[in-house]
Amino acid sequence: MRLVGYAGDAAADGMWHAAFVRSPHAHARVLSVDASALPAGAVALLPEDTVGLGRYGCQLKDQDVLANPARFVGDIVAAVAAQTPAAARAAAAALRVSYAELPAVFDPLAAVAEGAPLLHPESGGSAGDAVSIGVRPLAGTNVCHRFRLLHGEAERGFEDADVTVEETFRTAGAQHAPMEPHATLAQWTADGRLELTTGTQTPFNLRDDLAGVFRIEPERVRVVAPPMGGSFGAKTFTRLEAVVACLARKAGRPVKAVLDRSEEFVTLGRHPAAVRVRVGATRDGTLVAKQLDCWADTGAYADCGPGVASKMGYAGIGPYRIPHVRVDALAVYTNLPPNGAFRGYGATQSVWASERAMDMLAERLGMSPLELRLRNLLRDGDRFATGETMHDVHFEECLRAAAAAVGYEQDPRGKGLCVLLKGMQTPSRAAIAVERTPVGYTIRSASCEMGQGVRDSLRLQGAALLGCEPGQIEVPDPDTDSSPFDTRTTSSRSTYMMGRALDEAVADLSANGGERGYGEIANEGGLDPDTGQGIASTHWHQGAAGAAVSVDEETGALTVERLHAAVYAGRVVDRAGAELQNEGSMIMGLGTALFESVEHAGGQITNANLSDYCLPALGDLPGELTHELIEREGAEPHGLGETALPPVPAAIGNALSSLGLHVTELPMTPERVAEAAA
């Protein structure tokens, strides 16, 4: 069996191992770190070692290499390196930290209330060109970003409505739980270059962020990104890299860190959110106005919470024509571990709310939820609430396919539907290089492999364009020293964006003697954060799900009998890979729908292990789990990495609601279902 080499398998001569000293308090100033008991042969990174270093963060520079104050239970306040992992853990336990506790806040709504303790009294600096969203912190509050979208006049629109429904929905925090934990190896060369081998989806963002920390040119930082054992957003932007690099500099030797599972839970998660939806329609089921208020709990640091809140805001409008829309979405600091990119990126939370509200509205109108959706779906040439014109639109096909698969029109009882739109990173750039080799070609790009199959996708696309076998194409690991620039491997963009760049590169190679080619693609756009107008996405992910459930009303036990997703794929590049994306997204969506929830008490996570935090296993699959890729002759490939996740919870929730069980909070545990039945 051929084995993959992951970041945790990397080693270097003379390498030591890292361990971290983490705050036991949710919010506390570090008064001192006493290293007098540090065992011989260990090196400690202490607060005084980080004086003068820059801050980091992908959208707001609000993180220090060592935290002070510590802003969540698990925040890293010191670090040690020693010859073995066990020696490093023992050395970390020998450091004595004294703290002065500060008041803490654990709920995004409480965090925006008057008088809430402030996590970052001074807003972090904007993070330059790593971001493109125009971050809007509200000074003197815990709001690190406010996204608004104004289309028409929502208040006047509601006056036209015959029926209006309003409800607040909530989603729990979740763990990405990639099987491979975060792993980073850092070393400094004799001439002062920083070199990292790390599991990351964002090598260039990371390089630039670290250059800012150490105040060196980005070219003095090299990031090599081996394949990851799963990521789902967990390994984006700067995670352990800044502190491990700093520790390696202090130790004067290579240092590697590999997290254990409990540390994973305090490294990054998915934003818990509250989404209030108000939606109105005329008697015939025509949507006239919608208002969304979102609170995304980004935890102690912004990370990409501003981007998540923005996407939560516009994805919650849904794929509908609505003349009057108002969205107000906040990314809010709390004293919990940071939340960031997670497969579904904001859409999961707001699609749950928005699509559950559609079924409430249908019920009030006395109309089929399917018919209500079909009546209002966006079609080719329609304008979305951002003002952009929609092209290559297939929402209706997706929705009809999902409905047909569960026999919705024959009998909607115990069945539910959901349809969604999800954007792709806009603006962004992708570049790629092709070189002839004795056996075929090498394709160099910074598209990172995390199991989604981007290397196979590039090999297959390359082979078709270059007239060779996929096996003749080598795709080396992304390396910021030798791979052309790419914005990042996120938002299901690589097959589409890198594929287009590859077209250009192969054309360049053909025009220039067949030895070397270079291609670059940019998609332009972006939304004004104050009005939500502009281009949210140059390429829309479109999908739908249908579910059939049964319920034991006495115990609240919910059984998903049938689950189907239909996703617009355009042109499929790698069929097995495409199927795996749909299947994996649906199964992750099942976990979100039914049982995944990061629990905490007093800021301390209480289920930080894979026994108490359950992941879907083979036995958790529905009786029938099926899906389809909707293809169109001559279409461009459409990203598929996430689309089938966000519709799953709402399809199941709407199936429950067809039985009169109205659940507003994820996950739909037996306790919540039983409460709805009571």
Place this chain on the structure above:
Amino acid sequence: MMLELTVNERPAALECEPDEMILHVLRRAGLSSVRETCGIGVCGACTVLLDGEPVSGCLLLAGQAAGRELTTVEGLPAEHPVPMAFDAEHAFQCGWCTPGMVLTAKRLLEENADPSDEEIAAGLGGNLCRCGCYLKIRAAVRRAAA
């Protein structure tokens, strides 16, 4: 202490600490298919076969393997039907959980040559795949059984 055992059909003597789990000892010996993941024996990613039975490498004290026969996927023949079936069915994405899945499936098929879907789900119930390749994993086990 020195641990003497058979690893992948060859006698081995491996240096280890008395309180160390076999997972770390095997990794130091270069067997990188054995992967620490949950650390508490619930995910199956560090599964090894001890005298042919699947065990979690993160829960097995190194000393408990003394004198016994231990198998990792590095020890399976290149043409073994179970990994071949995983490959043919595209039953993996990131590949992290695959060694544990393959070893558990191998033992399952030794005990039950023609498992039903329910028996496959029960047999692989202790092996998690966060990429969610379960449909294709189930298909791979069926293919290997055929």
